[in-house]
Each structure stands twice: as structure tokens, then as C-alpha cells.
Amino acid sequence: MATTTAAITLTSADLLTDALSLSATKTLHKAGSTVGLDQTTGMAKAYLTAVTQVDIFPPLIEGSIAFKGKTSWVYICNESEDETEYAVVKLSGNVIGKLYGGDFLWMPWSMAEDADADNKHADIQLTPSVATGMWFTWCCVNEGTEYPTSV
Amino acid sequence: MATTTATITLSSTDLLSDELSLNTTATLTAAGNSTGLTLASGLSRKKTGNTTEYTLFAAADYTDDKAHKVYLKNISTTAAQYFEIQVAGTVVGKIYAGDWALFPWSADSTGTNCDIDITPSAADMTLEYMLFIDE
Numbered sequence: 001m002a003t004t005t006a007a008i009t010l011t012s013a014d015l016l017t018d019a020l021s022l023s024a025t026k027t028l029h030k031a032g033s034t035v036g037l038d039q040t041t042g043m044a045k046a047y048l049t050a051v052t053q054v055d056i057f058p059p060l061i062e063g064s065i066a067f068k069g070k071t072s073w074v075y076i077c078n079e080s081e082d083e084t085e086y087a088v089v090k091l092s093g094n095v096i097g098k099l100y101g102g103d104f105l106w107m108p109w110s111m112a113e114d115a116d117a118d119n120k121h122a123d124i125q126l127t128p129s130v131a132t133g134m135w136f137t138w139c140c141v142n143e144g145t146e147y148p149t150s151v
Numbered sequence: 152m153a154t155t156t157a158t159i160t161l162s163s164t165d166l167l168s169d170e171l172s173l174n175t176t177a178t179l180t181a182a183g184n185s186t187g188l189t190l191a192s193g194l195s196r197k198k199t200g201n202t203t204e205y206t207l208f209a210a211a212d213y214t215d216d217k218a219h220k221v222y223l224k225n226i227s228t229t230a231a232q233y234f235e236i237q238v239a240g241t242v243v244g245k246i247y248a249g250d251w252a253l254f255p256w257s258a259d260s261t262g263t264n265c266d267i268d269i270t271p272s273a274a275d276m277t278l279e280y281m282l283f284i285d286e
Contacts, residue, residue, distance in 0.1 A: 004163035004171065008251055010222065010281075012155035015191055020155065022194065022281075024224055024251040032231040032247060040166055043173070072244065075161065077175055084183045089255065094239035094263055097255025100182065100218055104175050105254040106159055108236065108244025141166070 001036040004028045004141055006073065006106060030143040031071040043139040045079075053090070053127040056138055063113035063121035064146040072111060072142035074124060077104040079135035087134065090125040109140070152187045155179040155283065157220070157253060181285045182218040190284035196226070197278050199271040204237075208282055210265040213258040217285035221267060224251040224279040234278055237268040245272075256282075 007025040028037040041057065048054065056076070061067075078087055080101035089096045089105065092113075099105060111122040128134045161173040179188045199205060213219060225234050227248040236243045236252070239259070246252055259265040269278060 002163055002166040004161070004166045006251070007160040007162075008222075008253060009158040009160075010155065010253075011158075012153055015153040015155045015187075015189070015283075016193070020194075022222075024249075026249045026251060029230065029247065031245070032233070034230050038166070042167070069245070071247070075159070075173070083180060083185045086183070091238065091243055092241045094241045095257050095259050095265060096238050096243070097220075097257045098182065098216075098218060099255055100180065102180075103177050103218075103255060104157075104159060107252045107254045108246055108250065110235075110242050110244040112242035141161075 002038045003036050008106070028073055028141055029071065031069065037071065037141050037143050039142050039145055041140045043137055046136050047133055048126070048128045048136060049133045050131050051128055053125050055123045056126055057124060057140055059147055061146045061148055062111050062123050064111065066146050067144040068111050068113070070111070070143050072109040072140055073106065074109045074138070074140050075104065075106050076126070076138040077136065078102065079137060085134055086129045087136065088127040090127070092122055093125070153189050154187050159253070179220055179283050180218065188283045188285055190286060192282040192284065194279065194281045197280065199269070199276050199278065201274050202271055204268050204270045206266050207269050207280060208256070208267040210258040210260040213284060214286060215260050216257050219256040219258055219285050220253065220283040221256045222251070222253050222281040225249065226277050226279050231272070232276055233272045234276065235270040237270070239263045239265045
């Protein structure tokens with residue numbers, strides 16, 4: 001069992017009248033247990049040069065029966081230094097939000113299949129806003145991965 | 152304009168052969184510019200009485216297609232207890248006891264009703280949350 005921790009610090013001296021200084025730290029566990037997550041895709045670094053929607057975890061069979069509902073955590077960072085450049089983040093074709101230059105996200109991913117049955121499974125999709133090239137980093141830390149069978 | 156920063160640290164000495172030590176800081180800014188977000192819901196806690204689905208943030212209450220940011224934390228200490236998070240009716244994932252999440256939210260109410268809904272796995276659970284709002 002591995003011990004992986006995710007920590008967040010949110011700070012601001014002027015957002016509110018009172019200073020914001022919030023911290024949270026959590027060891028990543030398998031669903032409903034205290035056993036550490038032991039698998040990961042590794043950290044990917046990608047340079048996307050089209051405004052085409054891409055599936056960022058194509059080796060994984062999203063929505064697979066074996067791992068549906070298991071615990072997966074996803075980190076995505078838009079490494080662009082241009083604050084006007086963004087990527088639309090979708091899950092199963094539904095917009096979650098936009099990651100602007102410098103933004104990151106950290107979210108759970110249950111790989112639950114789309115209720116609309118439109119063959120999007122539980123894909124996590126990125127669509128860059130420009131075709132001039134944008135850098136991204138992403139990784140998934142999880143408790144199980146089913147890979148497509150080789151043909 | 153306010154300056155609010157979010158820093159994530161991912162670390163592990165034994166997940167891989169090489170140590171994982173990632174540290175990223177982002178300043179929370181409005182869509183398409185470098186102006187800091189000036190509005191927030193405040194850090195809040197919601198106690199859910201039963202295992203019904205609750206709407207935490209209704210997209211219609213916020214400006215569409217903006218750079219809102221959502222922070223969530225399950226403050227339960229019982230490992231098996233979770234909140235299932237849905238955005239636009241799609242299950243994003245489950246945050247178990249002590250887990251936290253931070254993600255962007257477009258509050259899209261024109262194409263898809265992009266509400267953020269939570270469903271607790273047990274009665275009397277408490278979710279801590281904060282919304283950083285883009286006007």
C-alpha cells in the first residue's frame with residue numbers, strides 16, 4: 001500500500017474582511033477504506049495544438065464495470081501563461097468548467113457511465129481554446145485500471 | 152480586486168520508484184483576464200439530514216460561462232461515508248471522509264443545466280464548501 005497525500009491551501013488577505021487561510025490534507029484511499037491508492041497513470045505533459053476535443057485518459061476504459069464507482073483522483077493543470085487561453089473540461093460530454101492559464105483542478109472521478117448512453121462513457125475531455133499550442137499536465141491516481149485489449 | 156491563491160501539493164514517497172512531489176499555485180482570476188475574483192460564498196457547512204440529492208449550487212443563480220471555482224470537503228471521519236458529486240446531472244465522483252476537491256465551474260444554464268448536486272451516503276453528514284464567484 002502506498003501513501004499519497006493531497007493538500008490544498010487557500011489564502012487571501014483581501015477577498016473577505018477576515019483573512020482566508022484554509023488548509024486541508026488527505027491521504028488518498030481506496031473507496032470506503034483506509035487502504036492507500038496504489039496505481040497511477042503517471043504525470044503526463046502534453047502540448048495540444050488544435051482546438052479539438054481530446055480524451056485525456058484514452059488507455060483507460062472509462063465506465064468499465066470493473067472499476068465503476070472505485071476511487072480515482074484527477075489532477076489537470078493548464079500550464080499556459082496567457083490568462084486568455086483556456087481549456088473546456090468536460091465529463092461525459094457535459095461541461096464542468098474552463099481551466100484558464102495557470103489554473104488547476106483536483107477532482108474525484110467515479111468513471112460512471114453517461115446516463116444518456118451516447119457512447120461518451122465517463123471520458124474526461126479537454127478542448128483548448130487556441131490552436132497555437134498550449135501546454136498541459138495531468139495525472140490520475142486510482143485503485144484500478146482496465147486497459148483495452150490489444151488487437 | 153482581491154488576490155486569492157490556491158496551492159495544491161501532491162506527494163508520495165512510495166507510489167512510484169521515484170518520489171512524487173508536485174506543488175502548483177494558482178491565483179483565482181476571472182475568465183480571460185488577470186483580475187482576481189472578488190466575490191465568494193464564504194466558507195460554509197451543510198448538514199444533510201438524509202440521503203436525498205441536494206442542489207448545492209444552482210447554475211441559474213450565477214453568471215453563465217464564467218470562471219467560478221468550487222471547493223468541497225467531506226468532514227466525516229467515517230471512512231465509508233461519502234458525498235457523490237454531480238455536475239449537470241453527470242456523476243463526477245465521490246469524496247470520502249476527509250477528501251477535498253477544487254475544480255472550475257462554468258455555471259452553464261443555457262446549454263445544459265449545470266447545477267452542482269450532492270448526494271450523501273448516510274444521514275447527518277456534513278459537507279464543507281466554498282464558491283469563488285466570477286461576476
